[in-house]
Amino acid sequence: MVQSLNQASDSRSITIGVDEAGRGPLAGPVVAAAVVLGEGLPAGIGDSKKLSAKRRGALDEELRACCKWAVAVVEADEIDHLNIFQATMEAMTRCVRDLAAQLPGAPDIVLIDGNQTPERRCGEWRWPARAIVGGDGIEPAIGAASIIAKEWRDRMMIEAAKRHPAYGWERNKGYGTREHMEALRLHGPTPLHRHSFAPVAQASLL
Template sequence: MWIIGVDEAGRGPLAGPVVAGAVALPMPIEGLADSKKLSAKRRALLEAQIIEQSHWATGVCDVEEIDRLNIFGATMLAMTKAVANLVSRLDGPISIVLIDGNKTPEGRVAQWCWPARAIVGGDAIEPCISAASIIAKEHRDRVMRALHEAHPHYGWARNAGYGTAEHLAGMREHGVTAHHRRSFAPVAQLCLI
């Protein structure tokens, strides 16, 4: 019986996808913690261990899905995609899916079909959720660094798409891209100008 941890990265940024990670840990991994509390170097080392020693998957919702569903709906869908991707590679039944936060996709996404429990602050107390948060953040950060190469005016390699002064200045000077979330107020306001 597998216990799967799930967390997301990228709910708050003005640009880029929302990414969910799902991880089942066959054995403990030392040093797991909330990805936001780890240094970039430590996170990268832990990601390599998670990839090597656990079962993991990601689920991604792009900007179009975020704008169509809203960020909450897209986050729930990304979590569902991540768990479905992971379950398709696991042998044996799922005991429970532990999700960081106060809501689960159960009853919100038609494809969700696993027992689930939301845990506020779960990324700091449940190792499988901590691992999922690391997988999600590292995956999303790589996406944003790649997008930065094509669109260097917004500082995405540094700000991961969050609404920093640098990013907002880039939007005012260079406009918005196809990677910006038009349903988010700062982007929507610039689109009206």
């Protein structure tokens, strides 16, 4: 699934920032966001993990209003099929593909948080890219992508918690907290769990 919005002004030099949310949880999707910064950026863009939930939510709304962006979601069953690393690379590729299709020209560079890019790992990847360790705290476009991806995934997990209330996803967002692990022991995995992850696979055997 890919969703996007195109609201920023065109620019001759185009930089896309990319980040993901949800590599570590036991349940739910991995989400990647791609962003081209627009005008009127809010202050305080940076690593989404270092922001309060209230501030991150406010920045998410402001960024989606002034930037071009796209979000791609790879669900748990596809993560199990691909593995989490490849699923993350696919999510990044899909959101960049969708955003690039909206731009006035090809991006000059895609900046990706981390130490690896989808180049030569995903057949659709065709843009110049550079990985930056800690990029969400260095490059504003990556920081913006970090915020949008995190907020998008959190909303998905809060909604999923309404269908599967025993696991506390509205609080733990699918991570392996004590509450989540106890619910796995008592109730077993759901279709939204990543069955290829060891704690979920072990719970399936109980």
